[in-house]
Every structure is written in C-alpha cells, then in structure tokens.
Amino acid sequence: MADTLNVVPASVIRNLADKLYEKRKNAALEIEGIVKQLAAAGDHEKISAVISLLTTEFTDSAEANHRKGGVIGLAAATVGLSNEAAQHLEQIVPPVLKSFSDQDSRVRYYVCEALYNIAKVVRGDFIIFFNQIFDALCKLSADSDANVQSAAHLLDRLVKDIVTESDQFSIEEFIPLLRERMNILNPHVRQFLVGWITVLDSVPDIDMLGFLPDFLDGLFNMLSDSSHEIRQQADAALSEFLQKIKNSPSVDCGRMAGILVQRAGALDELTRLTAVTWISEFVKLGGDQLVPYYDNILGAILPCISDKEEKIRAVAWETNEELRARKLDPAEGFDV
Structure with a gap:
C-alpha cells in the first residue's frame, strides 16, 4: 500500500471511505483523474496497484462505507482508463460482482451504479462476464430494497442494449442459465426472464426459436401466474413464437x-x-x-x-x- 500512497494521496483514500456521499464521490473523481494520467503515461503497473488498493482496502473491507467507496472507485478507474479499460477488466469487474451479494442494501445500490458506469465505458468487452451479471441481475430483480430494484432495472436495460449489439454473445451458453430459472415463482424474476426472452427473440441474428423447447414449459407456467401483467407478457411471447413457427415449418x-x-x-x-x-x-x-x-x-x-x-x-x-x-x-x- 505504501507504493500506492505515492500515487493516490492519503486525503483521497480517507475521503473515499467517508460516510458522506459527496466526499466519496469527489474522491472517486480524483481517482479517475489519477488513472487517466497513468494511462496517458502508459504506466499500467501503477494502474494495477491502484485497482488492487481499491479491492483490498475497500471492497473487501468490513466497513460498509469503505465498500461503497471501493465500488465507485473501481468504476471511476474504468472511466479514467477509457478505451484502455479492457485490459484491466479481469481485475476490476470480479470484486464489483462479488459486492452484489452484500448484506447492506446501500452497497448493493452503489454496485448497480458502478457496474452501469463500467459497462457504459467498455460496452462489448463486458460480454465475457455476462453469465455472472445475468445471475446477479436475476437475484436483484427480486431485491428486498425498491431502490436496488430500480437501479438493477437501469443496469439490466444497458446490458440488454450491449448484448443485442454484440457479436460475442453466445445464445448456447445463455440457454442453460435461462432454463434453470424458468420455474422460479417470484413475480419480479418472472418479469425479468420474459423480458430477456422477448429482447433476444427480437434480435435477427439470435435463433431463440431453435431453443424454444428448453423454455416453453416455463412460459406456459407463467400463463397461470396471479399477476395479470405476467400472464399478458407470457401470452404475448408465446403468440410471437407461434407466429414464427407458422412462418418456419422446419421447427x-x-x-x-x-x-x-x-x-x-x-x-x-x-x-x-x-x-x-x-x-x-x-x-x-x-x-x-x-x-x-x-x-x-x-x-x-x-x-x-x-x-x-x-x-x-x-x-x-x-x-x-x-x-x-x-x-x-x-x-x-x-x-x-
């Protein structure tokens, strides 16, 4: 940590763990500036040291304010790296994903915000973490805290945009994830899953019809849900698939x-x-x-x-x- 203190001033480290959001936010902006300068100088070793500091001293901390500071600090570092962020993603994203299961709902909220900002910078490079992100979003869609739920919805929308424009997304790897969650009864999770089915089905290069037998039973399950909205969404998805089957007799x-x-x-x-x-x-x-x-x-x-x-x-x-x-x-x- 001593080496990193030469790069990140002690006042920034202190403020990043402050209980006041404004102080943490300003400290994160300073981290962004520091990383931007290091990236311009091509000093990726020091960038790694900064990321390591944010993980060991902050996201892994027993203190909630440290953990909040850690995740927004990692997002700030990603913004500072800009188009060079991809080479540090393996170091940045896992500690953020780990924080999704934090006991503190405010930490989970900041994790959604941090991951949103990371995804916005790296776009398609984000796909390598898709399975873990989908798993986390599925759980967060039913989070006990309404603020966390709405932050997760925003992140979910961005991830859907990234997936629909990416040529690296693997439908073959996604289907087992979908299949094992199709019988979950939670209404928020059901809406989340139907949303993904509908979005992926609208992408011309993705053949959801070929995998329909894997999740058809789950969609039929939703037709008897107690929520009118879920019944409607499942019915609309099934109608769309039936129309496609009529137009492609090879199914x-x-x-x-x-x-x-x-x-x-x-x-x-x-x-x-x-x-x-x-x-x-x-x-x-x-x-x-x-x-x-x-x-x-x-x-x-x-x-x-x-x-x-x-x-x-x-x-x-x-x-x-x-x-x-x-x-x-x-x-x-x-x-x-």
Whole structure:
C-alpha cells in the first residue's frame, strides 16, 4: 500500500471511505483523474496497484462505507482508463460482482451504479462476464430494497442494449442459465426472464426459436401466474413464437408436443386454450414428424371437446376433425 500512497494521496483514500456521499464521490473523481494520467503515461503497473488498493482496502473491507467507496472507485478507474479499460477488466469487474451479494442494501445500490458506469465505458468487452451479471441481475430483480430494484432495472436495460449489439454473445451458453430459472415463482424474476426472452427473440441474428423447447414449459407456467401483467407478457411471447413457427415449418414440433399435451389438461382456462391452439397449429403444420405423437395428442384433444369453455371446445373439435382427415396409418408410427 505504501507504493500506492505515492500515487493516490492519503486525503483521497480517507475521503473515499467517508460516510458522506459527496466526499466519496469527489474522491472517486480524483481517482479517475489519477488513472487517466497513468494511462496517458502508459504506466499500467501503477494502474494495477491502484485497482488492487481499491479491492483490498475497500471492497473487501468490513466497513460498509469503505465498500461503497471501493465500488465507485473501481468504476471511476474504468472511466479514467477509457478505451484502455479492457485490459484491466479481469481485475476490476470480479470484486464489483462479488459486492452484489452484500448484506447492506446501500452497497448493493452503489454496485448497480458502478457496474452501469463500467459497462457504459467498455460496452462489448463486458460480454465475457455476462453469465455472472445475468445471475446477479436475476437475484436483484427480486431485491428486498425498491431502490436496488430500480437501479438493477437501469443496469439490466444497458446490458440488454450491449448484448443485442454484440457479436460475442453466445445464445448456447445463455440457454442453460435461462432454463434453470424458468420455474422460479417470484413475480419480479418472472418479469425479468420474459423480458430477456422477448429482447433476444427480437434480435435477427439470435435463433431463440431453435431453443424454444428448453423454455416453453416455463412460459406456459407463467400463463397461470396471479399477476395479470405476467400472464399478458407470457401470452404475448408465446403468440410471437407461434407466429414464427407458422412462418418456419422446419421447427422441430415433436420435442414440444409432449409439453403441449400435458398443458392441455391444465386447470386454468388460458393455459388450456393456449395449449390446444398450439396443438391445432402443430397438427396443421407438423406433417409426418408428429405422427408418433398423434396418440398422445388425441388423448389430450378428446377431453377438450367437452370443455366448459366454448373457445376451447371449438379449437379441440377443429383439431379432431383435422386428425380424422389425416387417415392415420399404424404403419407410419401411429400407436393404435
């Protein structure tokens, strides 16, 4: 630390841990200036020492004000580095991410603010931390503190912008993260997840449709949520996917047929209607690939013909007629 004191004045170190926000903020601005000068001089060793000081003496401290100062100091260092920040990200971002689980809600609030400022500077270089950031944002979307929640929403919007403009984002790595969270019942988390599904589905280069079987069941789960808004969002997402399926018949309907058959027997009307509507479209589109599933589909459709809801009865009847017109042949795989 003695070497770093030559770079960062003792008064700055003192103010960065002050209980007054203004003093911490001014100290962070001084850190930004110091790092900017070091970057101009190409002295990356001293920059590393400053970052190390902010981590060991501040973000790892037992004192909440030190931790607050540490995260805003790391964000200030990133701003000071500007377009040279990428080479120090491995040192800057992990201690900030670690602070997301801080017991103090004010620290968590400043972590969101700090990460927002870091992301704004480094943009696409941020993607290497996407999995950890997504995990943290998912938890923060249900944070007990409303201020932390709204700060997390702002960060979430920025991360979505960065992801949609990045060519480094991996949908293959993202899907397991999404899948393991789809059955969480918390309404804030559900809104967070549907938001991500909708945003990624709107990106032309990302094929969410190919991964639909991985999260379809989770979306159907949300149709019976107690929140009207979540039901609406899930319904809108499902409608959009069904429209895309109609326009790209190459989709593997078979993998999804089992999910739909289960959902056709759901207790709530919206889930049953949506499942039966999807089955109906699949029967029209599915051709030969659905034949092995026809026995299960028939088992799901027949009870719906006498459903108490008229809309469900109508779709089930139409689907049944479609199946009868197919002249099903056991030789093709239909299990009589």
